Amino acid sequence: xxxxxxxxxxxxxxxxxxxxxxxxxxxxxxxxxxxxxxxxxxxxxxxxxxxxxxxxxxxxxxxxxxxxxxxxxxxxxxxxxxxxxxxxxxxxxxxxxxxxxxxxxxxxxxxxxxxxxxxxxxxxxxxxxxxxxxxxxxxxxxxxxxxxxxxxxxxxxxxxxxxxxxxxxxxxxxxxxxxxxxxxxxxxxxxxxxxxxxxxxxxxxxxxxxxxxxxxxxxxxxxxxxxxxxxxxxxxxxxxxxxxxxxxxxxxxxxxxxxxxxxxxxxxxxxxxxxxxxxxxxxxxxxxxxxxxxxxxxxxxxxxxxxxxxxxxxxxxxxxxxxxxxxxxxxxxxxxxxxxxxxxxxxxxxxxxxxxxxxxxxxxxxxxxxxxxxxxxxxxxxxxxxxxxxxxxxxxxxxxxxxxxxxxxxxx
Ligand SMILES: [Zn+2]
Numbered sequence: 001x002x003x004x005x006x007x008x009x010x011x012x013x014x015x016x017x018x019x020x021x022x023x024x025x026x027x028x029x030x031x032x033x034x035x036x037x038x039x040x041x042x043x044x045x046x047x048x049x050x051x052x053x054x055x056x057x058x059x060x061x062x063x064x065x066x067x068x069x070x071x072x073x074x075x076x077x078x079x080x081x082x083x084x085x086x087x088x089x090x091x092x093x094x095x096x097x098x099x100x101x102x103x104x105x106x107x108x109x110x111x112x113x114x115x116x117x118x119x120x121x122x123x124x125x126x127x128x129x130x131x132x133x134x135x136x137x138x139x140x141x142x143x144x145x146x147x148x149x150x151x152x153x154x155x156x157x158x159x160x161x162x163x164x165x166x167x168x169x170x171x172x173x174x175x176x177x178x179x180x181x182x183x184x185x186x187x188x189x190x191x192x193x194x195x196x197x198x199x200x201x202x203x204x205x206x207x208x209x210x211x212x213x214x215x216x217x218x219x220x221x222x223x224x225x226x227x228x229x230x231x232x233x234x235x236x237x238x239x240x241x242x243x244x245x246x247x248x249x250x251x252x253x254x255x256x257x258x259x260x261x262x263x264x265x266x267x268x269x270x271x272x273x274x275x276x277x278x279x280x281x282x283x284x285x286x287x288x289x290x291x292x293x294x295x296x297x298x299x300x301x302x303x304x305x306x307x308x309x310x311x312x313x314x315x316x317x318x319x320x321x322x323x324x325x326x327x328x329x330x331x332x333x334x335x336x337x338x339x340x341x342x343x344x345x346x347x348x349x350x351x352x353x354x355x356x357x358x359x360x361x362x363x364x365x366x367x368x369x370x371x372x373x374x375x376x377x378x379x380x381x382x383x384x385x386x387x388x389x390x391x392x393x394x395x396x397x398x399x400x401x402x403x404x405x406x407x408x409x410x411x412x
Contacts, residue, residue, distance in 0.1 A: 028063045028106065029109070030060075030061070030063075031056050031058070032057045033054055033055065033056050033109055033111065034054070034055065034057070034110060034113075034122045034126070035052055035053065035054055035110060035111070035122075036052070036053070036119070036123040036126040036204070037123040037204045038050065038051060038052075038053050038123070038130075038206070039127075039206035039207070039255060040053065042255065042256055046256075046258065046277065047257065047259050047262055048206070048255055048257045048259065050205070054110050055126055055130075057126060057129050058130075058133040059071075059129045059133060060125065060129055064100070065099055065100065066100045066102070066125045066157075068125075068154075069132070069154070070132040070147060070150075071125065071129075071132075071155040071189075072154055073100055073124070073125055073157045074097030074098065074099075074100075074156055074158055074159065075097065075101065075121070075159045075160065076096060076097055076098050076161060076162070077094055077096035077162070078094070078095045078161065078162045078164065079093075079094050079158060079161040079163055079164070079190065080093045080164045081163060081164070082167040083235070084181075085235055085240050086240055086243070086244050086298065086299065087180065087182060087212060087215065087244075087247075088182055088184060089183050089190065090183070090185065090229055091183040091185065091188065092166045094161065094186075097156075100159070102121065102122070103115050104118055117159075117160075119204075120159070123204030124157060124191055124209065127205075128213075131210060131254070132146075134254070137323065138253050138254050138323060139217065139250070139253055139327060139330065140323050140324070140326060140327030141217070141326075141330060145220075146216070146217070149219075149225030151186055151187060155187055155188065155189055156189075157189045157190075158188055158189070158190045158191065159191050160191065160192060160193050161190065161192075163192070179191075180205075180209065181212065182213075182215040182216060184219045184223075184227040185227065185229065187219075189209070189213075206254070206255060207251050207255055207257065207260050207261075208260075210250055210251040210253075210254040210255065211250065211251040211260055212247070214246055214247030214249070214250030215243060217250055217330065218247065218333065220330075221330045221331075221334045222243075222333045222334070222336060222337055223337065224334070233337065236354075237297075237298050237354055237362075237369075238298065238369040238373065239369065240298045241298035241299065241301025241305065242301065242305050242370075242373055243302070244298065244301075244302030245301065245302030245305030245309075246305065246306070246329070246333070247302075248274065248303070248306040249305075249306045249309050249310070249326075249329065250326070252276075252310070253323075253325070256322075258278070258306070258310060259271065259274075259277075259278075261274050273296055273299075273303065274296070274303060276303045276310055279303060279307070281293035281300070282304070282395070282396055282397070282401075283301070283370065283396065283397040283402075284398040284400055284401075286301075286363065287363050288359075289359045301366070301370060301401075304401070305396075307392075308389070308393050308395075308397075309325070309329060309392075312325075312388045312389050312392045313325045315388040315391075315392075316388055319384075328385065332380045332381045332382070335376070335380035336377055336380060339375075339380060340372060340373065340376050346405060347368075347371070347372055347375065347405050347406050348369065349365060349368045352365065364400075366401075367397075367400040367401045368403060368406075370397060370401045370402065371397070371403045371405075371407075372406055374397060374401075374402050374411075375402075375406040375407070375411075377393075378390060378410040378411055389411075390407075390411035394407075
C-alpha cells in the first residue's frame with residue numbers, strides 16, 4: 001500500500017473516530033442553534049407553556065464554553081453562602097467551577113443534548129440569552145445600562161455548585177429553598193440540582209429566570225446597582241417582600257403570566273398564593289402569628305405589591321403598555337431609596353432588629369415600613385398613575401400596611 005492510500009485510510013479512520021465521538025465542538029458555527037426547553041406562551045388560563053424546541057442564540061459567542069456578551073456558565077465548583085433571603089443569597093466565596101463540557105450531537109447545524117445536564121445548561125443559558133435579547137423591548141431598559149453594573153461586563157451562571165453554609169442555616173435547607181437564586185453582590189445566577197418537587201426544571205424555566213433577573217433589576221434600580229449588604233434595606237422583612245414582588249412583576253412583564261410558580265412546582269398551595277392576579281388576601285389577613293391566608297412570609301407582601309402594580313396597569317392599559325408600565329416602575333424605584341433614607345421617623349420607624357420583636361409588634365413594624373415604601377413609590381411615580389396606584393395600594397395593604405400617616409400628602 002502506498003503512502004497516499006495509507007493517508008486516505010488514516011483520514012477516513014480519524015473522521016469516523018471523531019464523528020462517533022459525541023464532542024462535536026468543531027461543527028457549530030454562529031448563529032448557534034440548539035434544541036432547548038423554551039417558554040412558548042400562555043394558555044387560556046394564563047399558565048405558561050413549555051416545549052423542547054429549536055432556538056437560535058442571539059448573544060452567545062462561544063458555544064462549547066457557553067460564553068457570550070452578557071453571561072458565562074460555569075459547572076460545579078464550591079459555593080459558600082452566608083445568608084439566604086428568599087431567592088436572594090449572600091455568597092461568601094466561590095472556588096473552582098469548570099467549563100460546561102457539553103455532550104451533544106449536531107444535525108443540520110442544530111445541537112441536540114445527549115444528557116440531562118447538557119440540556120439543562122443549554123436551556124438555562126438560552127433563557128438568559130433571551131432575556132438580554134428582549135429586555136429593551138419588555139422593560140424599556142438598554143442592555144448596556146445593566147451590563148455596566150456587571151463585574152467583568154457579564155453574569156456568571158453557576159450550574160449545580162456544591163453548597164456550603166457559613167452562616168445560619170443548613171445545606172439541606174439551602175437545597176430545599178434554593179433551586180435558582182441571585183447573588184446581588186457579584187450578580188451571579190445560581191442554578192441548583194433538580195429538586196423532587198420540580199416539574200419544568202427550575203433552572204431552565206423562563207418564568208423562574210426572569211424572576212431571578214428581576215432581582216438584578218431591583219438591585220439596579222433601587223440600589224443603583226451597588227447593593228450594600230449592611231444597608232438597612234438589604235435584609236429588611238418588608239423590603240425583601242417588595243423585592244420579591246417586583247421580581248414577579250418583571251417575570252410577568254416578560255411572559256404575560258402572573259402564575260410564576262405553577263409550571264415549576266408540584267405544590268398547589270405555594271403556586272396558588274403566588275399568583276398575584278388570582279389571590280385575594282390583603283395585608284390585614286397577615287395579622288396573625290402564623291397567617292393562614294398566605295403562608296409565604298414576606299413573599300406575601302411581594303404578592304400584594306405585584307398585584308397592586310398589575311391592578312394599576314389593568315386600569316390604565318388603554319394608554320399604558322406593559323413596557324411603559326415596567327419602565328415607569330423601574331424609574332420610580334430609582335428614587336425610592338433616597339426618599340426612604342430621608343423620611344421622618346413619624347412615618348418610617350427607626351431601624352430595629354426584627355428578631356427582637358414578637359407578634360404583634362412585628363406586624364405593626366412591618367406595616368409601617370411597608371407604608372413608608374408605598375408612600376415613597378407614589379410620591380415618585382408618573383403623575384398619571386397616582387390615582388390608580390393609590391386605589392390599588394389602599395385596597396391591598398389596608399390601613400395596617402399603608403397607614404394614614406404614610407398616605408398623608410401622597411394618597412389622601
Ligand atoms: Zn426571588
